[in-house]
Amino acid sequence: MTSKRTKLQEDTHFRVLRLLQENPEMSQRELAEAVGVSVGGMHYVLNALIEKGLVKLGKFTAAEDKRRYAYVLTPKGIREKSLITGRFLKRKLAEYEALKAEIELLQDELTEEGKPGAIGKNF
Numbered sequence: 001m002t003s004k005r006t007k008l009q010e011d012t013h014f015r016v017l018r019l020l021q022e023n024p025e026m027s028q029r030e031l032a033e034a035v036g037v038s039v040g041g042m043h044y045v046l047n048a049l050i051e052k053g054l055v056k057l058g059k060f061t062a063a064e065d066k067r068r069y070a071y072v073l074t075p076k077g078i079r080e081k082s083l084i085t086g087r088f089l090k091r092k093l094a095e096y097e098a099l100k101a102e103i104e105l106l107q108d109e110l111t112e113e114g115k116p117g118a119i120g121k122n123f
Helices: 004-022 028-035 039-051 075-113
Strands: 055-059 069-073
Touching: 004 028, 004 039, 004 069, 004 075, 028 039, 039 055, 069 075
Parallel strands: none
Antiparallel strands: 055 069
């Protein structure tokens, strides 16, 4: 059984890998804002991805500021992103189905109780 912390970490890695595949020139600050973590947290995530060999650091030559770097997915990173994407999608679909079932149950309860202002099946 995967812990909640491990799932959250994998979700963060998935989002970062996805963003970097589309925009390797994103700064740590931009990535942190897009993912919803602190800049320090993003630094930690990027270092972990680099240590695992999923991302490599390269110079971003098109930038005026030559100190900027690009975070490029390695072939291993692309493969891992595909695997993580499958697990992420499976998890999110299960969450969606559970939420959908709960919503239907609550709607049925409101309908049975005949409460004024009850929400119908079609919002």
